[in-house]
Structures are given as structure tokens and as C-alpha cells.
Amino acid sequence: MPKMSFFERDGSVREVEAPLGLSVLEIAHRHGVDLEGACEGSLACATCHVVVDPAWAEKLQPPTEDEEDMLDLAFALEKTSRLGCQIVMTEALDGLVVRLPRTG
Ligand code: FES
Numbered sequence: 001m002p003k004m005s006f007f008e009r010d011g012s013v014r015e016v017e018a019p020l021g022l023s024v025l026e027i028a029h030r031h032g033v034d035l036e037g038a039c040e041g042s043l044a045c046a047t048c049h050v051v052v053d054p055a056w057a058e059k060l061q062p063p064t065e066d067e068e069d070m071l072d073l074a075f076a077l078e079k080t081s082r083l084g085c086q087i088v089m090t091e092a093l094d095g096l097v098v099r100l101p102r103t104g
Pocket residue numbers: 025036037038039040041042043044045046047048070083084085086
């Protein structure tokens with residue numbers, strides 16, 4: 001089973017099982033990671049914002065224009081920011097590392 005890690009806002013890191021085909025948002029929810037995802041993956045919010053570890057950023061599919069537009073609304077945007085609901089787990093992403101963004 002692939003795994004991925006979340007750096008939480010308090011600096012702790014959680015490594016969790018990441019089933020293929022699930023989004024980072026769905027994986028976070030399965031494990032009680034505090035990532036909101038208000039629109040449940042329909043690209044209508046930016047509350048699933050995660051910052052992808054730079055080493056992993058280029059391994060992801062580039063964001064669609066719709067994702068870019070939504071990301072523009074996200075708070076504390078960083079260079080490797082992505083929407084968690086748009087990152088879908090594949091074998092190639094086994095070991096993926098993301099960080100929850102600052103909230104204020
Ligand atoms: Fe709303 Fe990802 S959950 S855009």
C-alpha cells in the first residue's frame with residue numbers, strides 16, 4: 001500500500017496509508033487530518049489547499065486552469081501550493097509529502 005505524509009500545522013508529521021485512486025483530500029479525511037475540503041472536490045473552494053514538498057511538486061500533473069483559478073483565492077499561497085482534492089494517488093506518488101498551509 002502506498003504511503004504519504006502530512007506535516008500538520010503544529011509541525012508534527014503523520015505518515016498514512018494512501019490507497020491508489022484516492023485524492024489527497026480523501027486520504028486526509030480518512031485519517032482525521034485537519035484539511036477542510038468544503039466543496040468535496042468539485043473545484044469550488046480552496047479549503048483543501050496543501051503545500052507540496054518541493055521534491056514532489058514536479059512529479060504531479062500540472063494544475064488545470066480551473067485549479068489555478070481556485071488556488072488564486074487560497075490564503076498563504078506558496079510556489080508549490082495545490083488543491084488536495086486534485087492530487088490523485090498513483091504508484092509514482094508513493095511517499096508523497098505535503099504540508100498544511102498556515103492559517104493566519
Ligand atoms: Fe473544494 Fe478541493 S475541496 S476545491
